[in-house]
Amino acid sequence: MSRTLSSAHVHTPFCDGKTPAPEMARAACDLGFVSLGFTSHAPQDFDPGYCIPPDREEAYKAHVLALQKEYAGRMAIYLGVERDVYSCSSPAGYDYFIASVHYFVKPDGHHAPVDAAAEKLLDYVNTCCGGDGLRMAERYFSMLRDYVLEAKPAIIGHFDLVRKNNARLHLYDEDAPAYRSLALDALRPLRETGALLEVNTGGMARGYLDTPYPAPFLLKAWKEWGGEVILNSDCHDMRYLDAGYGPAEEMLAALGYSHAVRLSPDPEKGLWERYALKA
Numbered sequence: 001m002s003r004t005l006s007s008a009h010v011h012t013p014f015c016d017g018k019t020p021a022p023e024m025a026r027a028a029c030d031l032g033f034v035s036l037g038f039t040s041h042a043p044q045d046f047d048p049g050y051c052i053p054p055d056r057e058e059a060y061k062a063h064v065l066a067l068q069k070e071y072a073g074r075m076a077i078y079l080g081v082e083r084d085v086y087s088c089s090s091p092a093g094y095d096y097f098i099a100s101v102h103y104f105v106k107p108d109g110h111h112a113p114v115d116a117a118a119e120k121l122l123d124y125v126n127t128c129c130g131g132d133g134l135r136m137a138e139r140y141f142s143m144l145r146d147y148v149l150e151a152k153p154a155i156i157g158h159f160d161l162v163r164k165n166n167a168r169l170h171l172y173d174e175d176a177p178a179y180r181s182l183a184l185d186a187l188r189p190l191r192e193t194g195a196l197l198e199v200n201t202g203g204m205a206r207g208y209l210d211t212p213y214p215a216p217f218l219l220k221a222w223k224e225w226g227g228e229v230i231l232n233s234d235c236h237d238m239r240y241l242d243a244g245y246g247p248a249e250e251m252l253a254a255l256g257y258s259h260a261v262r263l264s265p266d267p268e269k270g271l272w273e274r275y276a277l278k279a
């Protein structure tokens, strides 16, 4: 049994989530969750199967708000959204948003996904980065850094998402000082925004990775800089609502984190609360 009992990063069939929101809420309540934040992918004007269709955004909001009412007093439900750097709608009207980068834009204007089929990322590296995987990683991190500095989200989504396909493609060495310093250089200025750094277990649940995003060396630095973390499952399927939480909590404690942050069980006391990672 993990201590987190919450996820502020949960998808629905309004985007590419598999489990309808009412079933997801019931599963969370059955697990003893104290809070749950729905964060479907915000509307964008490309890759429509992946995000909330622009004309369905109000329906998404109403759907989550109805569940929030239904569960009041039992489990706090929040209305969030995961905004890609290329999302086209406004974050207004949401309790919070997660800032993420899922695409590069190619010179012809088409989007190349970071975390979809590995071949698509490989094609981008070959056609737009001269075959240099490290250059791709540098571009990814600088996009995410600039986006977070400008958008000031509550949560920084899966900071080193490039690891997902790197695990298969071996585009660069994750232990190389050149890689580590460019990732650290992108993360360092984000501390000043006060955003929560997401410890995302989605890649573990889906079997891509055996550690969460971001890698331990980044979490260690974030701790030294006084940053706060939030544990999220990036859940698309209710079977994985808290997948990977136990090992992730142990890893955070081993890195020196005494507490993490989660969505508050009582919205009247604020949006976020700290909880201890160990008894």
Ligand SMILES: [Zn+2]
Binding pocket: 082, 100, 102, 157, 158
């Ligand atoms: Zn994402």
Ligand SMILES: [Zn+2]
Binding pocket: 009, 011, 082, 234
């Ligand atoms: Zn997500």
